[in-house]
Structure formats: structure tokens, C-alpha cells
Amino acid sequence: MTTILDTPAGAASTTDRNVAGFDHLPTPRELVGAQPLGADRARLVERSRDEIARVLDGTDDRVLLVVGPCSVHDPDAARDYAARLAAVAREVRDDVLVVMRVYFEKPRTTTGWKGLINDPGLDETFDVPRGLRVARDLLLDVLDEGLPVGCEFLEPISPQYIADAVSWGAIGARTTESQVHRQLASGLSMPIGFKNATDGNVQVAVDGCGAARAPHVFFGSTEEGRTAIVRTRGNAEGHVILRGGRGGSNFAPADVSGAVERLRAAGLAERVMIDASHANSGKDDVRQVAVAREIAGRIAAGEDAIAAVMLESFIEAGNQGLDADPLVYGKSVTDKCMAWGDTADLLREFAAAVRAARELRGATADGAPSAGQMNV
Numbered sequence: 001m002t003t004i005l006d007t008p009a010g011a012a013s014t015t016d017r018n019v020a021g022f023d024h025l026p027t028p029r030e031l032v033g034a035q036p037l038g039a040d041r042a043r044l045v046e047r048s049r050d051e052i053a054r055v056l057d058g059t060d061d062r063v064l065l066v067v068g069p070c071s072v073h074d075p076d077a078a079r080d081y082a083a084r085l086a087a088v089a090r091e092v093r094d095d096v097l098v099v100m101r102v103y104f105e106k107p108r109t110t111t112g113w114k115g116l117i118n119d120p121g122l123d124e125t126f127d128v129p130r131g132l133r134v135a136r137d138l139l140l141d142v143l144d145e146g147l148p149v150g151c152e153f154l155e156p157i158s159p160q161y162i163a164d165a166v167s168w169g170a171i172g173a174r175t176t177e178s179q180v181h182r183q184l185a186s187g188l189s190m191p192i193g194f195k196n197a198t199d200g201n202v203q204v205a206v207d208g209c210g211a212a213r214a215p216h217v218f219f220g221s222t223e224e225g226r227t228a229i230v231r232t233r234g235n236a237e238g239h240v241i242l243r244g245g246r247g248g249s250n251f252a253p254a255d256v257s258g259a260v261e262r263l264r265a266a267g268l269a270e271r272v273m274i275d276a277s278h279a280n281s282g283k284d285d286v287r288q289v290a291v292a293r294e295i296a297g298r299i300a301a302g303e304d305a306i307a308a309v310m311l312e313s314f315i316e317a318g319n320q321g322l323d324a325d326p327l328v329y330g331k332s333v334t335d336k337c338m339a340w341g342d343t344a345d346l347l348r349e350f351a352a353a354v355r356a357a358r359e360l361r362g363a364t365a366d367g368a369p370s371a372g373q374m375n376v
């Protein structure tokens, strides 16, 4: 990492009084050029983005599952996880569309490790160029397993380094009301989920979808790293993610129908994703498994507004501090995750739930073909 400028503390100046310095960052074009997506992976990204959009609007009757670690801290463990997930994803693909959660950017309540891109050494050396290279390398490998990828977009400039490889994106609970993030979403090329706010406010997520659907003009930068005025077309594939809030969970049938009411009022697609983790399970990995199982049961019983589910899952259950020495392989260093064994069981349970819902619809439609049979 090369330094462009160190700003001495106490220098007499009206600017940069609180900026310690600037370090060199490769341009998006340089990074993507050195680690190209390639035609085969690009086809997978394009196809999976379309499939995700169709599951979200209900024209594909599968359920979308965004599954993976809270954060990636060890790319090899993430590759190991991807290989396991890809095998089960293939097995359930007629019923479940699996997207691997590959989160490189962590929003913090106050301070803490901000993810692999920001600090790939996990040691406050902040080698961001290496973080971007390692992150992109992992994305390409996950795609090579045949798995589409989902990320949270937190930094307004970082998507230019990785978004070509991403099929689904999230705007998190701490940024869902941010104009900067809504503008960013309006220009992103994949379906974007807006989380409800940390206080449980769902309307801000609905408003996020509405704002992102519109075209915007804002400050940004080009692939060559030049500051520019960005003009977007708007992203019609925004959706709401119910993640619970400070008051507790919000995945009950009444919460889902409340969110649907708000979506209807805003003229948006009336279906949601439920995040089984975070405040919907009190960040408890054991509870998260129970929450996910309950949601699968409701899908089986025909609750059609649940289009998608997010699971935080890794190889080992629970979490550990970054100060653990040694770090346990395959265990989260941020929020608690469910273990791989429970995850594989749940993927199959969601597949069975989708099949049960199809049968139910087939029976109630008195012989009319189900959406699953049409699979348009």
C-alpha cells in the first residue's frame, strides 16, 4: 500500500484537520482488468439475477434463500463452505434458489472490524487494495462453484470493484434511510433488499425501495476513478427485508401482512424477505434455526407473501472474538451463525415446504396448473 499524502497533526489549514492521510487505491478498471469476470461467470450472474427477480415477484414459485456467514474473515473457510453449499443447492434447485451470502463490508453500531475489504489482515493494518483483491478472488471462486453471490453494499465506491460478480445486494438496517445508499441502489444492476431500520421501522425500508426505483443524479466516480456526476435509471427490483428491531422480532404473520400493506400503498411488489437472524432471533444461533423452521412451516401452509429468507450460517455454530488465539476454523467473528449441519437440514426443509405449498395450491385451484408447474 503506498501513501499519497500524510497530513501532519496541527497543520495550519482549514481542511483536513481530522484527516491523517491518503493512501493509493487502484481504480476499479485496474482491479477488474486484473481479475476479470469472464463470459461463463457473467452468464451465471445474469441468469441468477433474473431468477431472483422472478422469485421475488412470484412468477417463479421457488423460495429464495440467501445463506452464508455473517462476514467473511477467512477466504479458505468461505471456499470450503461454498463447496458444501453448492452441493445441497444443486440437490434442491427445483424448489429453492440458493444465493451464498458473501459479506465483505460490515456496518458497525459504533466501532469494530469493518470487514475483509477494509481490513483483510484482521489486525488494523487496513490494506484495502489487498482486501479488494482477496474479495474479488473469492467471488470468482464462489461463482465457479455454480453459486450466485449476495453482498451488503456499504461503501458508495466499493461496488465498482465487485458488483459485476454479485447477483443480489442488501442495504443494511443502519443505512436503509440514507439517501446516499438509496441513490447507489438506484444504479445497481441486481435486485436490492432494504432492511427495516434497527428500531424496527419498516416504512423506511419501503421508502428505500420507492426511492431506489426512481432515477437519480448524484456525486460518484467512474471506473477510471475520476469524480463524476452519476445519472441512474432507477432499480425496480427493490424489496423489503424484515429483520426485527429493538422492540423484538417482526416475522409473525401479522408483521408480514403489515409490511405487505405498506408495499401495496407504495405500489410495490407485495412480497418480502425474512431475515431469520439479527433481531428476529435476538442474534442467537439456536433460536435462528427455530425461526427458520417456523418460516418454512408457514411457506408449506401457503403463506405466499414470504418470497425469500436470509440465514446466517457457517461451518461451526456460534461466534468468537477476533482476539481468539487461535481462531476456530469456520466460525464467525461477527454475529453468531448456525452450523453447517443445521443449514443443510433447513435447505431440504425449505425445499419440502415449497413442494407442499405447490400441492396445496394445486388442490385449491381444482386442477389448474400451479405457478410451479408453469415455472415461467
Ligand SMILES: O=C[C@H](O)[C@H](O)COP(=O)(O)O
Pocket: 070, 106, 107, 108, 109, 110, 111, 112, 278, 334, 335
Ligand atoms: O450483522 C452484523 C452485525 O449485526 C452488524 O454489523 C452490527 O454489529 P455490531 O453491533 O456488533 O457493531
Ligand SMILES: C=C(OP(=O)(O)O)C(=O)O
Pocket: 070, 103, 107, 152, 171, 172, 173, 174, 195, 243, 278
Ligand atoms: C448487518 C447486517 O444486518 P442488519 O443490517 O440487519 O443489522 C447483516 O445482514 O450483516
